[in-house]
Amino acid sequence: MDILNKIRKAGLVGRGGAGFPTADKWEAVKKAKGANKYVVCNASEGEPGVAKDSYILENFSKEVVDGMKKAIDFLGAEKAYIYINHNYYKKFNKNLAKIIGKALIEFFIKPIDSGYIGGEESSILNAIEGRRVEPRLRPPFPTTSGLWGCPTLINNVETFYNVSLVMSNRCKKERFYTISGDCLWTGVFSFPQSWTIEKILKETKNYPKFPFFIQVGGEGSGEVLDSSQLRRPASGAGSITVYSVLKHKPENLIKGWLDFFLNESCGKCTPCREGVYRLREIMDLPNSDWRLFVDLLNNLEEISFCGLGCVVPIPIKSYVNNVLAKMPGNKINFKGLDKKIIGECFKQ
Amino acid sequence: MKKIKIKINNKKIICSPDKTIGQVAHENGIFIPGLCYHPDFPVKGNCRICVVEIKGEKKLSLSCEKIVRDGMEIWTDTERVKKSRNLNIELIFAEHIEKCPTCIWNVHCGLLGLAERYKIEIKRFPDRKSRRKIYRFANAVEIDGTQCIDCRNCLDACSLLQNINYLELKGKGVDQEVVPVKNKKIDCIYCGQCAVHCPVGAAQEQSQWEMVEKVLADKKKIVVAQFAPSIRVSIGEEFNLPASPSLGGPYGKILTGQVVAGLKELGFNYIFDVNFGADVTTMVEAQELLERIKNKGVMPMITSCCPAWVKYVEFYHPELIPNLTTARSPHIHSAGVIKTYWANQTNIKPKDIIVVSVMPCTAKKFEATRKELKVRGLYPVDYVLTTREFAWLLKKNNISFSNLKSSKADNPLGEYSGAGAIYGGSGGVMESALRTAQFLACGKNKGKICKTRLEFKEIRGLGGVKETIASVADKKLRVAVVNGIGNIEPVIDNLGKYDYIEVMACPGGCIGGGGQPIPTTDEIRKKRIAALYKLDKSKKIRKAHENKGVLEALVWLKEQDKLEYQVLHTGYKKRN
Numbered sequence: 001m002d003i004l005n006k007i008r009k010a011g012l013v014g015r016g017g018a019g020f021p022t023a024d025k026w027e028a029v030k031k032a033k034g035a036n037k038y039v040v041c042n043a044s045e046g047e048p049g050v051a052k053d054s055y056i057l058e059n060f061s062k063e064v065v066d067g068m069k070k071a072i073d074f075l076g077a078e079k080a081y082i083y084i085n086h087n088y089y090k091k092f093n094k095n096l097a098k099i100i101g102k103a104l105i106e107f108f109i110k111p112i113d114s115g116y117i118g119g120e121e122s123s124i125l126n127a128i129e130g131r132r133v134e135p136r137l138r139p140p141f142p143t144t145s146g147l148w149g150c151p152t153l154i155n156n157v158e159t160f161y162n163v164s165l166v167m168s169n170r171c172k173k174e175r176f177y178t179i180s181g182d183c184l185w186t187g188v189f190s191f192p193q194s195w196t197i198e199k200i201l202k203e204t205k206n207y208p209k210f211p212f213f214i215q216v217g218g219e220g221s222g223e224v225l226d227s228s229q230l231r232r233p234a235s236g237a238g239s240i241t242v243y244s245v246l247k248h249k250p251e252n253l254i255k256g257w258l259d260f261f262l263n264e265s266c267g268k269c270t271p272c273r274e275g276v277y278r279l280r281e282i283m284d285l286p287n288s289d290w291r292l293f294v295d296l297l298n299n300l301e302e303i304s305f306c307g308l309g310c311v312v313p314i315p316i317k318s319y320v321n322n323v324l325a326k327m328p329g330n331k332i333n334f335k336g337l338d339k340k341i342i343g344e345c346f347k348q
Numbered sequence: 349m350k351k352i353k354i355k356i357n358n359k360k361i362i363c364s365p366d367k368t369i370g371q372v373a374h375e376n377g378i379f380i381p382g383l384c385y386h387p388d389f390p391v392k393g394n395c396r397i398c399v400v401e402i403k404g405e406k407k408l409s410l411s412c413e414k415i416v417r418d419g420m421e422i423w424t425d426t427e428r429v430k431k432s433r434n435l436n437i438e439l440i441f442a443e444h445i446e447k448c449p450t451c452i453w454n455v456h457c458g459l460l461g462l463a464e465r466y467k468i469e470i471k472r473f474p475d476r477k478s479r480r481k482i483y484r485f486a487n488a489v490e491i492d493g494t495q496c497i498d499c500r501n502c503l504d505a506c507s508l509l510q511n512i513n514y515l516e517l518k519g520k521g522v523d524q525e526v527v528p529v530k531n532k533k534i535d536c537i538y539c540g541q542c543a544v545h546c547p548v549g550a551a552q553e554q555s556q557w558e559m560v561e562k563v564l565a566d567k568k569k570i571v572v573a574q575f576a577p578s579i580r581v582s583i584g585e586e587f588n589l590p591a592s593p594s595l596g597g598p599y600g601k602i603l604t605g606q607v608v609a610g611l612k613e614l615g616f617n618y619i620f621d622v623n624f625g626a627d628v629t630t631m632v633e634a635q636e637l638l639e640r641i642k643n644k645g646v647m648p649m650i651t652s653c654c655p656a657w658v659k660y661v662e663f664y665h666p667e668l669i670p671n672l673t674t675a676r677s678p679h680i681h682s683a684g685v686i687k688t689y690w691a692n693q694t695n696i697k698p699k700d701i702i703v704v705s706v707m708p709c710t711a712k713k714f715e716a717t718r719k720e721l722k723v724r725g726l727y728p729v730d731y732v733l734t735t736r737e738f739a740w741l742l743k744k745n746n747i748s749f750s751n752l753k754s755s756k757a758d759n760p761l762g763e764y765s766g767a768g769a770i771y772g773g774s775g776g777v778m779e780s781a782l783r784t785a786q787f788l789a790c791g792k793n794k795g796k797i798c799k800t801r802l803e804f805k806e807i808r809g810l811g812g813v814k815e816t817i818a819s820v821a822d823k824k825l826r827v828a829v830v831n832g833i834g835n836i837e838p839v840i841d842n843l844g845k846y847d848y849i850e851v852m853a854c855p856g857g858c859i860g861g862g863g864q865p866i867p868t869t870d871e872i873r874k875k876r877i878a879a880l881y882k883l884d885k886s887k888k889i890r891k892a893h894e895n896k897g898v899l900e901a902l903v904w905l906k907e908q909d910k911l912e913y914q915v916l917h918t919g920y921k922k923r924n
Contacts, residue, residue, distance in 0.1 A: 113520075115520075132517065137391060137392075137393055137413055262521065262522070263521070264521075265520070265521040265522070266520050266521065267498065267517075267519075267520045267521045267522065267523075267524035268394055269393070269394055269395075269396050270394070270395055270396045270397075270436045270439050270440055270498075271396055271432075271435075271436060271439075273498065273521055273522055273524075274436075274439035274440070274442065274443065274473075274522070275435075275439060277476070277521075277522045278439065278442075278473055281473075295431065295435055296435070298431075298432075299431075299432050299435050299436065301407075302399075302407055302408050302428075302432050303396050303399055303407070303408050303410070303432050303436070304396070305393060305394070305396070
């Protein structure tokens with residue numbers, strides 16, 4: 001069975017967070033016409049609360065490099081890059097270089113000030129080409145027009161690792177989970193991908209006895225769920241962050257998310273550059289205009305340039321809807337926000 | 349290509365499938381707002397105000413980037429569209445500190461227009477850029493950070509279009525700012541393409557209209573206005589600004605008489621036409637060309653009437669200084685003639701004359717301050733207004749331009765040939781010089797058959813580098829016309845291929861200059877150029893050497909002591 005069918009049969013999906021079917025991506029690059037083809041392994045891991053790529057590079061470098069080699073061979077690629085954040089490079093480059101040997105794989109260190117957007121796939125292309133690190137318009141997609149206009153395969157570290165497992169018939173349909181936050185046994189674990197969040201927390205003895213909620217898929221862009229919503233698998237980049245209700249005040253949480261996005265916005269488009277700035281500004285005003293707040297969030301979801309802008313509302317809206325809205329009583333004691341406003345503005 | 353059917357706001361439209369929604373809407377007279385899109389540049393999708401809703405699509409789309417598809421149904425004004433679009437406009441307004449009272453834009457400001465059209469709350473968010481800097485480039489162009497809306501058109505103009513790369517984006521997110529680069533090997537050439545591509549007047553000319561208003565009020569001065577060849581075919585746009593270029597509008601209307609009348613209304617004592625100066629330039633340049641050929645001087649000879657190009661040579665390629673013609677540029681020529689020949693004829697003291705040039709150009713402001721241009725201790729040109737500043741002065745003084753009765757420029761410096769008229773378009777200087785050089789070369793060999801050509805269509809238009817062979821003085825001259833400084837490098841790399849080169853820094857030549865009305869697009873450039881050639885065809889005299897006024901002035905200058913060279917020629921120096 002050829003590599004594409006094997007990957008397809010194994011049901012591999014991208015492990016960077018978006019979950020795009022791996023075989024489809026590989027096939028698109030294979031079919032695309034171009035003078036050269038390139039392979040990029042995304043080891044930038046810029047999402048806070050996610051550390052699985054680091055764990056994989058530390059423990060399974062051979063598999064990752066093997067997966068990349070498989071891609072190079074399959075595509076006839078001219079060259080491959082490991083696009084890696086500075087810290088990981090310092091930690092892993094010697095070991096990786098040994099494994100790479102004479103293979104056509106080079107390191108490209110993620111520009112230090114490129115931040116969160118520096119891990120978005122079209123921004124990676126700009127970074128490697130020496131341009132300003134910002135997302136590109138799509139179409140064209142990297143699969144047909146990536147590095148220097150050539151078809152380019154960009155996969156996450158875990159995806160290449162999985163390809164290697166599939167090709168050596170070791171794939172167990174597991175994935176890596178990063179567990180962090182208000183719990184004892186934090187770290188990276190591998191479990192079947194079908195497991196629910198609840199099961200994972202219980203299995204790792206991390207299921208809290210106190211009132212809590214979690215954020216799944218990253219502490220920046222992940223969705224917030226309360227303890228009644230955990231009978232579902234962990235989505236996105238596969239991380240679970242546990243928050244104690246008592247410990248985390250709504251104001252600090254929302255400001256924290258907004259500070260993160262304000263700091264990470266590249267500045268290209270109006271909804272994100274200006275919108276996030278104004279969202280943050282609203283949080284500092286004595287009377288927060290929640291309607292405007294939600295309009296700004298919706299605008300980000302609706303029409304911002306890239307995936308980063310689109311995810312800004314996810315943690316905030318899900319936190320309000322899944323946690324604050326379920327608080328006992330009507331008053332939330334938070335900047336004039338009450339259940340009536342939540343019902344009218346946040347619920348959709 | 350097979351056409352497809354789409355619907356915009358329920359209107360059935362047949363269009364080709366390779367266009368964006370924005371292009372199709374534009375062609376069909378459907379208004380969709382936009383700030384960062386400019387047809388000169390690739391789509392950026394930064395401002396996010398050209399939002400539309402497409403049937404069956406989960407999210408809103410951008411009309412600047414979305415390609416049409418057969419059966420697509422699009423709405424440009426649904427509640428969802430309005431909400432997103434208006435919010436984005438409000439967010440953009442908070443980046444732009446309104447300086448309306450002194451902004452030459454305020455009469456047809458794109459932002460204010462949107463605010464009115466969509467009932468935008470301008471002050472919904474507090475201004476956030478009050479501490480931003482204003483960057484000034486010589487006395488020509490400025491970028492006012494307090495007004496910048498981060499559309500990045502200026503960056504595209506400076507890099508993609510002009511390949512100067514003087515502007516860069518510093519910082520990221522809300523802190524990003526357009527700034528001049530620190531690299532000392534890169535400098536602004538003052539072309540003003542950043543200004544003519546800025547949708548909100550953050551990049552603009554350094555205005556001189558205030559100073560001009562002051563001298564106009566000074567009764568002791570004789571204030572003379574002279575206007576460039578390309579002003580007359582673009583000024584109309586300022587007074588009938590259509591919602592979008594596809595809606596027709598006043599593109600390419602020839603308004604010479606109205607320009608004169610408007611200047612008179614503003615209180616200028618005399619009005620002269622720089623087309624006269626262009627004829628002087630042609631004479632001087634054609635003679636120099638013949639001399640260089642005869643005396644085996646430095647070749648190729650390169651035109652020097654574009655001050656942005658001259659700055660480019662002085663800064664980036666000083667080794668080309670000997671190639672530049674020593675002929676001054678048309679408005680400096682005519683101003684020199686005004687302050688000498690005309691002053692003498694009319695018995696006015698040269699120092700009492702103030703010359704104001706109305707130019708399509710921002711670099712002319714810089715050129716006018718060059719010390720080496722002084723004639724008997726006086727700067728030939730005292731102030732330079734752009735086309736936009738001129739329009740603003742008319743509007744500010746409530747002069748109804750469209751109702752002005754056509755008036756004639758003053759003599760003897762009001763006469764001009766068709767050759768002078770076409771100076772405003774890329775290739776025009778070359779064509780004029782060739783018409784006259786061929787004639788002058790023949791004049792000395794009366795026995796031979798003299799071949800002259802009137803029109804050189806192969807060097808007209810918007811091509812990047814246009815080439816032809818022209819016979820002058822028994823020699824086949826290899827000539828090139830560089831349209832836009834962004835196209836210069838390959839020509840500099842192959843200088844040996846040519847005998848005579850024209851360079852205009854702005855795409856399309858002066859009709860596309862940095863001081864011209866906004867928007868300036870290829871569609872509009874073509875119409876302005878076409879008007880110039882129409883004007884040329886309409887003239888009885890189409891060659892500079894047939895302009896009697898010019899010949900008389902040149903004879904007079906020759907007779908004066910040490911004046912001829914001062915008025916007609918100049919020199920250049922290396923800059924760094």
